[in-house]
Amino acid sequence: MKLKNSFFYTIREDIKDEESVSGNLLARSGMIKKTSSGVYSYMPLGYKVLKNIENIVREEMDEINSQELLMPSLIQEDIYASAKRLDSFGSSMFKLKDRYDKSYCLGPTHEELFTLTAKNMVRSFKDLPFSLYQIQTKFRDEARPRYGLIRVREFLMKDAYSFDKDLEGLEVSYNNMYNAYKKIFTRMGIDYRIVKADTGAMGGILSEEFQAITDIGEDTLVFCENCDFSSNLEVCESIVSNIESAEKKLDKDLIETPNVKSIDDVSKFLNEAPSKLVKSLIYNIDGKLYLILVKGDAEVNLTKLSKLMNTENISMATDEEIYKLNTVKGFVGPIDINLPIIMDNEVSTMVNFVVGANKKDYHYKNVNIDDFKADIISDIRNVKEGDMCPKCASKLKFKKGIEIGNTFKLGTKYSECLDLVYADTDNTLKPVVMGCYGIGIGRCLSAIVEQNNDEKGIIWPMNIAPYKVAIVIVDTNNESQMEAANHLYNEFRKENIEVMLDDRKERVGVKFNDMDLIGIPIRITIGKKIDEHICELKLRNEEEINEISIFDVLYKVQDIIEEKNI
């Protein structure tokens, strides 16, 4: 592409509306443009990057014999009713009506449609296994879009689905996909980790997430310092350690704690560590109130609580609901309260602890678990950094990540709901065993930028860059420079090397800064020394500038591209 006479712009100052590094750099480099909250256009340069990402995905999907197709975005709403997902997606589904008042939605995910599609073909065990995928726009009405392309309401997703006759088959398909994903993210140059995750609205047997490591990540990931254990915080099992050995005091003490409400306040007021207190929270679980107990320095894990109680309908009790109970907000405790109690298993290791007295301005000291009755005792807390690894008992540490891919062993959830069955060798009808596998294309793009940038702009990995080479002409009025640059440009094009020719009538500093901002990996500068057949070669991620003969440039560039391509 020749920059003169093309659609190309950059923005010099920070964009007020884009706080995240990736969102800001992508907007400033003229790659994306927001049209409304969580909805973006890809400009020519950004679209080239997007296609490069898509192509890596396509190549690796082809490699494992997954076939591409394309489904609609406009979908009759009742398709989602069959697997009871109208509720689980609920308000995050974009809904609309046609002129006959029939209900449609913009598809948030496509398990149902793919399952129905498979029914067109699957009759017998001989038709299995196979896998299908698409790269298509998904719509989710996010409560709060943020961080540029990372959490958006309309986004490109690669979603793949595998169809097998049994769990052994699924295991093979799943592993194929899993390995393909590893190759895909490695080729994109993303620093990622794989963690165990919640199956959420997808349902099924197993979920693993591919997480790009970055500080603005919305997920907290748990790793072991010693072994290969990894998990998303929301499903990470907590191990009970540090059983307190002090002797139990027989009598609890009622103590006055005027206006001392939060764990922090109580801890300071009594000069006791938060780990000597028990946090009492009232939750509304499926319409019924429960008292939840965790150690003072622990957090309740809603995913675990939700699984334990087998419902997604969980929220903190409202002030109104608490007001009706025989307790006072800020002084809630397990003693003499008329609520079923769900206690975290770590609380059972505590002795002589502090709880609210269900009475304004009072707490109990020296309380022990014999002083009340817990109805359910289970792991309902988040692990903390430094806690014991569930696998090897070493210490756990945290990192932040962006979920860029997710793989699910779905099992037969959808095939049973939608009657996708096959005749087995014994002529009995069995449900097809499915897996589903997603990659957020736009999120990959953002994650790459989050991980690859400096104060000057984006540093694209070779495989992703919109153009691999930028030829910068120092003086566009100089005929020999123009001629040499154009000649080189044509040479590159002949060799199918994606090249950008900066032939704009700008000062050279402007061109250098623009090429740095948009992150082109290789820069060739054609300047004064062109009369001696010398030009300059500089890599975006290195400081050094090398003078080389114009006749060697093509081969040198080919070498660099080959070396950096994965």
Place this chain on the structure above:
RNA sequence: CGGGAAGUAGCACAACUUGGCAGUGCGCUUGGUUUGGGACCAAGAGGUUGCAGGUUCAAAUCCUGUCUUCCCGACCA
């Protein structure tokens, strides 16, 4: 959905408190001087101050409503 902030030229912002010609920097146009890391001088173009209503002789400024965007939280594959 709860809390906070903000909407003024393509971008970033000032003027608002105390109502009185709509401003600055970058970018853009023209001319000139420059020319290897975001040049300089001069002259210009560009605005329904988010939108609607109200108060007033007069509203970017005060009042009411509304829309939009961002941040923290809730929610979320």
